Amino acid sequence: MSRMQDDEAVIDEWIKGGKDAFVFYREPGESVCHGIRAARSSLQSFEGIPPLDGKTGFVFAPFRFGEGHPLWLLPLEEEIEAGISRAACPDEVEAPAPMPFCGRLEEQPSKEYREAFRFFSAALRAGDFQKLVLSRACTDAFPRGFSWARAFGAACRRYVHSYVYLFHTPQTGFWLGATPEILLAGGKGDYRTVALAGTQFLKEGKLAGPWSEKNIREQAFVTEYIGGCLRERDIRFTVEGPYTATAGELAHLKTDIRFRLSSAEALGGLLQALHPTPAVCGLPKEEAFRFILSHEGYDRGYYAGFLGRWEPEGKTALYVNLRCMQCGEGAEKIRLYAGGGILPASVCEEEWMETERKLQTMKYVISKGGTDVFG
């Protein structure tokens, strides 16, 4: 593994170098980022999780397999480490420095969102589901002089508690995200996952009030589901939480769940059971998954999928693909994604505003990726 100086310079070099596929990622709290690149010919794609057994690499998986969204596996052929370049301005540091709003918050839900919400809400009130996650996508223009490398650097500096990544293949185009949610991480038999749900917006770095019943219930569903998955497999676990965890200008309720796995083979089966968690799907899971595919009204693609290092005999660190954006090869606009958990008592306008706030995570990064930076 070679060592280099500055993340933005390396990323620029890799993009210009024309290598087919690469990823840069920065683990929460780390001060270095890691890069992996591979030629198109050594990229592998699979239609599900089971083929991952016995393999290693960097995984990029969709919410739903099929429909032109396979799981991509980048072999660990060429790896580097790079330092994160320093903050150019003070707002590029997570709270307490307030984040400037990037564009207007759209207060009125779109027609499509309202319609989908109506369906989701009716099914919840009829008692068909305990919880459903409704999400949406929107587009944004590239600012002048936009650079993926600069955007990645800004995300690393701003979202220090999140997993930040920039992924590219010719088939997927660019994806960039800053996610607060671990799906499955660990090594040498010791693993952990989290139950993350419920959202509040921070005011000057602090919670605006106590957590509502709705948020507490929404998060407890996730903890219960994960606990059930582990119990079914006779895996003993410990639980810590829920406690408040921050992600940029947002706060969530989080429970840490730790356990031991005696064999590396068990990891694939557990991953299959965990994905998609009720933090991005709903309960009961299979029915909620089908309901989302039929009624959400758009294709999530790799949003709410998962990504990260997959080394069952070494270190595995997979995250849920939240607070992310994408640009297909040659496309002129960026597509951003956000969603939120809905319960029977949820209010359309409030849920919409939650997605607006979540979208700010990437809107900030987009604006920082341009040459006309504000702040």
Ligand SMILES: C=C(O[C@H]1C=CC=C(C(=O)O)[C@@H]1O)C(=O)O
């Ligand atoms: C689905 C998303 O967030 C999940 C993770 C944390 C809090 C959530 C919530 O409050 O609804 C969601 O479950 C998203 O950011 O798109």
